[in-house]
Amino acid sequence: xxxxxxxxxxxxxxxxxxxxxxxxxxxxxxxxxxxxxxxxxxxxxxxxxxxxxxxxxxxxxxxxxxxxxxxxxxxxxxxxxxxxxxxxxxxxxxxxxxxxxxxxxxxxxxxxxxxxx
Amino acid sequence: xxxxxxxxxxxxxxxxxxxxxxxxxxxxxxxxxxxxxxxxxxxxxxxxxxxxxxxxxxxxxxxxxxxxxxxxxxxxxxxxxxxxxxxxxxxxxxxxxxxxxxxxxxxxxx
Numbered sequence: 001x002x003x004x005x006x007x008x009x010x011x012x013x014x015x016x017x018x019x020x021x022x023x024x025x026x027x028x029x030x031x032x033x034x035x036x037x038x039x040x041x042x043x044x045x046x047x048x049x050x051x052x053x054x055x056x057x058x059x060x061x062x063x064x065x066x067x068x069x070x071x072x073x074x075x076x077x078x079x080x081x082x083x084x085x086x087x088x089x090x091x092x093x094x095x096x097x098x099x100x101x102x103x104x105x106x107x108x109x110x111x112x113x114x115x116x117x
Numbered sequence: 118x119x120x121x122x123x124x125x126x127x128x129x130x131x132x133x134x135x136x137x138x139x140x141x142x143x144x145x146x147x148x149x150x151x152x153x154x155x156x157x158x159x160x161x162x163x164x165x166x167x168x169x170x171x172x173x174x175x176x177x178x179x180x181x182x183x184x185x186x187x188x189x190x191x192x193x194x195x196x197x198x199x200x201x202x203x204x205x206x207x208x209x210x211x212x213x214x215x216x217x218x219x220x221x222x223x224x225x226x227x
Contacts, residue, residue: 033214040125042219043160043204058214090159105150106215108159 003027006091006109013081013116021076021112023091031094032074033106034058034066036087043090049074081116088113119143121218123205128224129195137190137221139205150215151179151190152204160204164190192223200225 004025013019023032034046035058045058047066055066063085067075078085092106120142129135141149148167152160166172166181166188178191192199202222206215 035217040219043206043217045214045216048214088157105162105165106160108161110159111157113157 002110004091004093004107004109006089006112008112009110010113011115013114015082015116017081019078019081019114021078021089021091021114023074023076023109025072025091025093025107025109027093027095027107028071029093029095029107030071032068033092033094034064034074034076035090035092036060036085037090037111038087046076078114078116081114083116086114086116119207119209119216121205121207121216123203123218123221125219126222126224128226129192131195131197131225131227133195134191134193135195135223137192137203137205137223139188139190139218141186141188141205141207141218143186143207143209143216145210146183146207147210148208149179149181149188150206150208151177151188152206154202154204154220156201163203195225197225197227199223 007022030051033048035043037043044060046064048056049068052068065077089112091109094106123139151163153163154160164179171180176193181188202220204220205218
């Protein structure tokens with residue numbers, strides 16, 4: 001099984017619908033992140049969580065919400081989907097104990113390709 | 118805020134060497150990462166630099182100059198499978214959220 005699992009892998013939804021993207025991890029990492037990726041814009045941070053009781057907005061949080069149900073689970077919701085939220089969404093985790101090492105880096109899920117029509 | 122710049126596209130020949138540059142402007146620099154991403158797939162970790170100098174890992178090397186806000190990724194003995202996007206990402210003190218550049222799309226040709 002993958003260390004970081006995202007579901008669904010692909011989703012097409014209609015404008016105005018509510019949709020939830022789910023992420024679960026077996027890394028035992030405290031820190032979890034949601035990014036979206038658009039051509040020419042790179043990966044942009046939507047929300048992040050450093051532990052179960054901690055939720056923080058990233059640079060593009062408008063139109064999104066998150067829930068950290070457990071250390072291993074971090075869900076992203078689009079309350080009312082719009083076409084410009086069509087993108088590739090990635091969940092990532094990292095280890096807070098990594099210090100000045102490569103362990104600060106992320107482990108990514110396989111991504112969710114979301115299309116809003 | 119942070120500003121990270123890298124070229125949009127590069128083309129190189131199989132067997133050759135290519136250098137992908139990344140410049141950044143940030144306060145509280147705490148490390149620079151390089152990731153490889155094949156189309157439609159997740160980014161995968163390549164290298165990490167926090168001190169000045171060169172880090173070598175097989176065919177891949179990464180260099181950092183903190184005073185210049187500059188890094189490069191060096192790929193040797195290029196293979197067709199190296200065709201991918203290469204992402205430069207910076208970490209700042211106070212939290213390990215990464216800020217990513219827009220990526221450099223590398224095409225390896227015969």
